[in-house]
Amino acid sequence: DQQVKQNSPSLSVQEGRISILNCDYTNSMFDYFLWYKKYPAEGPTFLISISSIKDKNEDGRFTVFLNKSAKHLSLHIVPSQPGDSAVYFCAASWRPRSTGNQFYFGTGTSLTVIP
Amino acid sequence: KAGVTQTPRYLIKTRGQQVTLSCSPISGHRSVSWYQQTPGQGLQFLFEYFSETQRNKGNFPGRFSGRQFSNSRSEMNVSTLELGDSALYLCASSLTTGQPQHFGDGTRLSIL
Numbered sequence: 114d115q116q117v118k119q120n121s122p123s124l125s126v127q128e129g130r131i132s133i134l135n136c137d138y139t140n141s142m143f144d145y146f147l148w149y150k151k152y153p154a155e156g157p158t159f160l161i162s163i164s165s166i167k168d169k170n171e172d173g174r175f176t177v178f179l180n181k182s183a184k185h186l187s188l189h190i191v192p193s194q195p196g197d198s199a200v201y202f203c204a205a206s207w208r209p210r211s212t213g214n215q216f217y218f219g220t221g222t223s224l225t226v227i228p
Numbered sequence: 229k230a231g232v233t234q235t236p237r238y239l240i241k242t243r244g245q246q247v248t249l250s251c252s253p254i255s256g257h258r259s260v261s262w263y264q265q266t267p268g269q270g271l272q273f274l275f276e277y278f279s280e281t282q283r284n285k286g287n288f289p290g291r292f293s294g295r296q297f298s299n300s301r302s303e304m305n306v307s308t309l310e311l312g313d314s315a316l317y318l319c320a321s322s323l324t325t326g327q328p329q330h331f332g333d334g335t336r337l338s339i340l
Contacts (some may be wrong), residue, residue, distance in 0.1 A: 115270075147328055156232070156318055156331030157271075196263040202270065206326065215284045216261070220270035 116140045117205050119219035127227050132190040134222050135202035139184065143205040143217075148188045151200045151221070160201075161188070191227045200224070203214060230254065232332035234319050240338045246307040249335045253300050253321030259283075260302040261329060262294060265316040274317075277302055278325050306337075314339045 119212045123158070126132045134148075144165040158167035160202045163170040163177045170177050176189045190197055206214055233252040241247050246262050253260050262274040273286035277296035294304040300321070306313055320329035 117270075130275075145326070149331075154333065156320075156333045159328040159330070162328055181304065204271075214259075214276060215273050216329070217273070218271035219262070219267060 115220070116143075117203060117217045117219040118151075119201075119203060119222050121222050122220070123223045123225070125225045125227060126193045128195055129192045130195045131226055132188075132197065132226065134190075134201050134203075134224065135187040136186045136219055137184060138186075138205050138217075140205070141184065142207050145206050146177070146179060146186050147204045147216070148175075149202045149204065149218075150197075151202065182186075190224075193224075195226045195228050197199055198224055198226045230256070232319055232321050233332050234317075234332035234335050236335060238336045238338075239335065240340060241309050242340050243309055245309050245310060246305065247309060247337065249304045249306075249317055249319075249337075251302045251304070251319030251321075251332060253302070253319075254330055257323055257330070258298060258300055259320035259322045259325045259329075260296055261320045261322075262302070262304050263318040264288075265318060265334070266314075271318065274304065276325065283325060288311065309339050311339050313337065 147162040148160040151157040180184045203219045204216045206216045235250045259278045261276040263271040276284045280296045291307045296302045317332045318334045320331045322329045
């Protein structure tokens, strides 16, 4: 049962424009959300996170928005650069958990930024 | 600071064999998690270890097991390999449980 879903397998954007990657979740207990970026032949790299007590978090060109009522989060990249071309995974978890932590990942969205 | 190191990078096995994968976390990180990545399935959580104890386990059969040593290094073992076990196995570490994780580059396991 996929509790975190990324319904767009791929996205193409022109350089300089905004990239919007979307993620939906089904478990209302999730209270911590993360985005990772993955280049071919490398492991995922942590990008940005957001706690459920916030609805927005910014880090440079990257902003994550959380809509708890819709169980939806999105990652905005502005402006998009060719080096942003990668697969983006969203992940969610409950925290804190005294019995350990489990992150649930989406299936990923492949972003291509066209020069 | 060295990142998460996984060995070997590539492995080819046949059905019925067993395999052990190794992960060295970032120095000082005590939480180590393992994931299986297959096309179209994203990253599926296998288990998490913290201070040599398995803290959490995903929905995988008992053929998948792991352990963590006192220096936080971790191993994952898969017994009686099946064709469906072909995947990229990723190890991730963090200072403590629940924090953003640092991933290794994975071990690509192919079952013939």
